[in-house]
Amino acid sequence: MTPDMAPLGGAPTESRRPSTIYDVATAAGVSHQTVSRLLKGYEGIRPETRAKVVQALEELDYRPNLTARSLKSGRSHRIAAFTHEASEVGPSRIAEGASAAARDAGYVLDLVFVDMHSPAAIEQSLELLTRHAFAGVLALASSDAMLRALAEVDFGVPVQLETEAATHSSFSETATTALVEHLASLGHRRLLHMAGPMTWSSARGRQHAYETATAHLGLESAGALHGDWSAGSGYRAVAELTELPDATAYVVANDQMALGVMLALKERGLRVPDDVSVVGVDDIPEAAYFDPPLTTVRNDFDATGRAAVQRLIARIEGAAPPPAPRRATEVIVRRSSAPAPAPDPAGRVR
Structure with a gap:
């Protein structure tokens, strides 16, 4: 009607x-x-x-009538958000927060999701952005390929590049360190890291934080496995091992991979957390309903997206940038982590 x-x-x-x-x-x-x-x-x-x-x-x-505002001021009120890996929890939820913040400020956010495995798709998306009148570009760059692609383009408008470098102030550093400290407090002394793809700065940051924290606390590391952030990659990394490492806890770089890790451990005869503890990062909505519920660190993706857009709009309008949001690091303790099991008579953990 x-x-x-x-x-x-x-x-x-x-x-x-x-x-x-x-x-x-x-x-x-x-x-x-x-x-x-x-x-x-x-x-x-x-x-x-x-x-x-x-x-x-x-x-x-x-x-607000954005068209009338643009005609009157001679300035666009559209922002382009250039991102990738739409299937991953982090990028998609950051984009949602960014869109909401843009709307609150009287801007329209145009999301452009790019297949970073296709050079032709990258080139086509970048060309699309340069042909339209945007007030600014928000680049949610998680991978090295994204950064390389953006470095070759002059958009002619303010660009806000959002990436997580492996620094002492990053979420990767504080979250992973907090998880290692949590496991140490439960008596775990030999850990293993399930890392994300090393082409992502956040994955490198979390592995670096894991290595630094274990060394600082005098813990042993059984090494690292690598996945692509998906539950399937976490499952395969453990299921395909010839022999399981002698570790009492797995520090997994995100919750989705932790889901796969827990299933693979169960199929290989280990109980979580009786035989081995598993912890993740992000606190996705499903984490509380894993079997067992997952111990993790909450990542406020919405706040990240909102803050990124607010910084970009400040640059567009020539205003002072807003202060960076304070991100509290809180370990959400659930049943996937427990005190380390006692060693068997041979001195092994199992």
Whole structure:
């Protein structure tokens, strides 16, 4: 049924025109200039006035006319977000947070997902971005291939590059270190790392943090296995081993691989956590429902995406960048981690 059609048996209904800032101003009992200043992010508005305007915006379902704004200012209000691995939890949820933040600021976010395994697809996507009038480009670059592709393009607009380097202030460092410390507190002394693809900076950061933390705490490492972030790769990495390593705990670089690791261990006759503990990173919604529920560290993907867009918009509008969000590192302890098992009479852990 179109907006001008009536319900069955009723009279025709009128199409409701979009609300304007003048409608909002009338409803809130303020001037249209006050509404305009609030929409532009001006902070010097009295709290009681701000509350009335916000209420009027919600009641009237006000939506800014981006086309009119662009024509009047001569500036686009579209942002391109260039990312890849849409099937992975992290990139997709970061993109969701970025889209929400752009919408809140009166911008439209155009998501461009790229197959990094196809050079032709990369070239086509980059060409698409350069042919359109964007106010800025958000590059959610997780892999080395993405970084190389972006380095060869001049978009002619502000670009916000978001990548996680292996630094002491990164989430990879703090999350992995916290997990190793958690396992050490349970008496584990020999660990194994299930790493992500080394073409990703976050995977390198987590492996580096694992190696640093085990050495600092005087723990032994049984080495590292490698996957591609998927549950299947975690499963295969363990299932295809000729002999399981002599480790009492697996520090897995993300929750999805941890799911595969736990199934492979179970099929090889080991009980989690009685015989071996498994921990992951990210705290995806399903982690609490693994068998057993997974001990992990929460990764606030939504906040990451929002902060990235806010930094880009600040550059577009020539404003001071917002402060970086404070990310608390909290180990979510569930049943997949437990005290280390006692060694058998031969001195082995199992």
